Amino acid sequence: xxxxxxxxxxxxxxxxxxxxxxxxxxxxxxxxxxxxxxxxxxxxxxxxxxxxxxxxxxxxxxxxxxxxxxxxxxxxxxxxxxxxxxxxxxxxxxxxxxxxxxxxxxxxxxxxxxxxxxxxxxxxxxxxxxxxxxxxxxxxxxxxxxxxxxxxxxxxxxxxxxxxxxxxxxxxxxxxxxxxxxxxxxxx
Amino acid sequence: xxxxxxxxxxxxxxxxxxxxxxxxxxxxxxxxxxxxxxxxxxxxxxxxxxxxxxxxxxxxxxxxxxxxxxxxxxxxxxxxxxxxxxxxxxxxxxxxxxxxxxxxxxxxxxxxxxxxxxxxxxxxxxxxxxxxxxxxxxxxxxxxxxxxxxxxxxxxxxxxxxxxxxxxxxxxxxxxxxxxxxxxxxxxxxxxxxxxxxxxxxxxxxxxxxxxxxxxxxxxxxxxxxxxxxxxxxxxxxxxxxxxxxxxxxxxxxxxx
Ligand SMILES: [Fe+2]
Numbered sequence: 001x002x003x004x005x006x007x008x009x010x011x012x013x014x015x016x017x018x019x020x021x022x023x024x025x026x027x028x029x030x031x032x033x034x035x036x037x038x039x040x041x042x043x044x045x046x047x048x049x050x051x052x053x054x055x056x057x058x059x060x061x062x063x064x065x066x067x068x069x070x071x072x073x074x075x076x077x078x079x080x081x082x083x084x085x086x087x088x089x090x091x092x093x094x095x096x097x098x099x100x101x102x103x104x105x106x107x108x109x110x111x112x113x114x115x116x117x118x119x120x121x122x123x124x125x126x127x128x129x130x131x132x133x134x135x136x137x138x139x140x141x142x143x144x145x146x147x148x149x150x151x152x153x154x155x156x157x158x159x160x161x162x163x164x165x166x167x168x169x170x171x172x173x174x175x176x177x178x179x180x181x182x183x184x185x186x187x188x
Numbered sequence: 189x190x191x192x193x194x195x196x197x198x199x200x201x202x203x204x205x206x207x208x209x210x211x212x213x214x215x216x217x218x219x220x221x222x223x224x225x226x227x228x229x230x231x232x233x234x235x236x237x238x239x240x241x242x243x244x245x246x247x248x249x250x251x252x253x254x255x256x257x258x259x260x261x262x263x264x265x266x267x268x269x270x271x272x273x274x275x276x277x278x279x280x281x282x283x284x285x286x287x288x289x290x291x292x293x294x295x296x297x298x299x300x301x302x303x304x305x306x307x308x309x310x311x312x313x314x315x316x317x318x319x320x321x322x323x324x325x326x327x328x329x330x331x332x333x334x335x336x337x338x339x340x341x342x343x344x345x346x347x348x349x350x351x352x353x354x355x356x357x358x359x360x361x362x363x364x365x366x367x368x369x370x371x372x373x374x375x376x377x378x379x380x381x382x383x384x385x386x387x388x389x390x391x392x393x394x395x396x397x398x399x400x401x402x403x404x405x406x407x408x409x410x411x412x413x414x415x416x417x418x419x420x421x422x423x424x425x426x427x428x429x430x431x432x433x434x435x436x437x438x439x440x441x442x443x444x445x
Contacts, residue, residue: 004293004432007409008224008401010383011232013368015316019306019332020370046237059376061252071260074302084257105251113253113376120234122225122400124381125244142247150242169238179244180253180377180437 009123014053016117017088021055024076026087028058028099035063037162039112039129040096043089045120046170050093054118056167057086058097058129065103065110101131109136109143111154116167116177125177129165130155142178150176199358201394207231208399215402223406231396233357253376254437259302259336269335271305271347279329281310281348283424286384286412289341292373293435297341304334304370305345312351312365321353346424352391364391364398371431378433385411386427 012020029036039058043051060083062068068083076082087095104110111128130137132155137143143151153175156163168175208231227239272279286305290298308314308331311323315330329348337343352365366383373379385398392398392407401407409432418426 004291004295005223005406005409006293006434007380007382007431008406009380010225010368010400010410011397012370012381013383014318015308015314016306016368018315018330019304019368046241049237051238057379059252059257067252067255069255069258071258072262073257073259074263077262082257102252108250111250111252115376115379117381118238120232120236120238122227122229122232122235122239122397124379125240126377126379142245145247146245170241174240174242176242177240177244178247180247180249181435 011119011122012055012117012124014119016055021086021088022074025073026085026095026097027076028083028085028097029081030078031098033098033100035100036098037101038096039099039156039163039165040094041164041166042093043095043116043118043167044093044169048171050089051118051169052089052091052093054089054093054095054116054121055086056089056095057084057115057117058099059084059113059115060099060102061104061110063100063103065105065108104136107136109134109140112165114165114167116169118169121169125169126179127167127175127177128154129163132156132158132163146176198356201358201360204231204358204361204396205394208393208396212399212402223401223403225400226402229396229400232400235400249375249377249437256301256372256374256376256378258300259372260300261336264302264334264336266335268333269343269345271329271331271333271345273346274330275328277328279309279326279348281326281329281351283346284349285344285346285418285420285424285426286367286429287342287344287418287426288412288428288430290337290343290371290431290433291341292378292433296436297339298337298371298373298433299339299341301337301372301374302334302370303337303343304332305347305367306332307347307367308350308353308365310348310351312353314353323351323353349386352389357396362391362394364389364395369431371433373433373436375436377437380431380433383410384429387411387414
């Protein structure tokens with residue numbers, strides 16, 4: 001149990017583009033990597049309009065399910081997989097990462113941990129993008145705790161280049177966003 | 189007046205202040221609110237279509253979420269902590285040191301972790317193509333910096349005190365001066381993006397972003413304190429701002445804690 005009160009969050013605002021995104025941020029592996037896949041999608045608001053000023057971060061295990069603790073995310077050397085990436089959405093609200101499929105411990109469903117920031121969003125949101133068609137999806141603790149009609153919002157779909165994960169901040173098909181114990185937030 | 193076309197769609201500061209007061213009253217009455225900003229906060233107009241309407245779903249972190257990405261000396265040059273030396277000349281404005289410690293909810297230092305900041309210049313203008321505020325750009329100031337915290341969680345930036353700036357939330361809306369901060373903890377779940385403010389800013393009461401944190405004590409945690417010990421004679425003033433991330437879910441070994 002925490003003893004200190006946390007510093008509250010605030011919106012990332014409209015002007016983060018020269019503070020946070022950086023060259024190579026979205027390439028966890030080079031596009032030519034033999035196991036490279038694309039994880040991409042669109043961020044949408046409550047009216048179904050794209051959100052062009054949002055920022056997505058992903059954090060994942062390597063394909064064997066190992067947690068990576070290697071530095072080098074900000075100046076990628078082309079060889080070191082760090083497990084972390086950052087991508088701003090474009091004018092059409094789209095983001096795109098070049099990465100590899102995450103693994104997980106035996107029997108667990110692998111996923112990308114996702115953080116969403118945007119102008120208009122007063123605090124960051126956490127979510128998960130699960131790898132589709134994995135046998136362990138059926139007994140995943142989080143997925144099975146969700147109403148059936150909302151589970152799908154956390155499962156990526158496949159396309160020719162990899163995986164698609166759209167993020168709906170509000171409204172029909174609203175993505176499930178997560179809160180963890182002890183984070184200073186009592187409610188949405 | 190030239191402002192008339194805008195006025196038909198934009199609220200006045202008085203109207204927004206009334207909404208802020210109503211939200212604050214609802215909080216006092218125990219209706220809602222906590223130590224974090226409300227995501228659904230209509231006085232901040234851009235939040236209306238961009239907040240989830242369903243409650244955040246409670247879950248326990250899985251292994252990957254109990255770890256955070258790691259950054260090292262190859263990621264950040266020590267020079268990037270000084271925002272005043274990125275160009276050939278001296279930036280305009282009040283030179284300041286902003287320093288403090290990053291700790292977790294149990295007071296453990298967040299060591300060797302990435303801190304990123306970005307801010308407006310002394311005139312309240314960002315180097316960003318979307319910033320249309322007709323205040324001057326400063327050719328000697330970009331306004332972005334980063335560093336890796338020391339073993340005791342401490343950090344220190346050299347920069348320029350940013351100016352307040354107007355925005356289009358409502359008519360004649362002004363943001364209190366602030367520095368944007370991005371922080372990582374030891375756990376993915378501790379990720380924090382926030383804004384640091386300066387003490388005594390007259391715009392606090394009028395600002396829907398600051399006021400979206402309905403708890404006054406929680407809001408106050410975003411305000412730095414003036415610290416004369418951080419000043420440099422004949423050179424700069426100083427502000428201290430300590431940052432507390434949420435609790436860690438990691439099982440700490442004795443020698444780590
Ligand atoms: Fe700002």
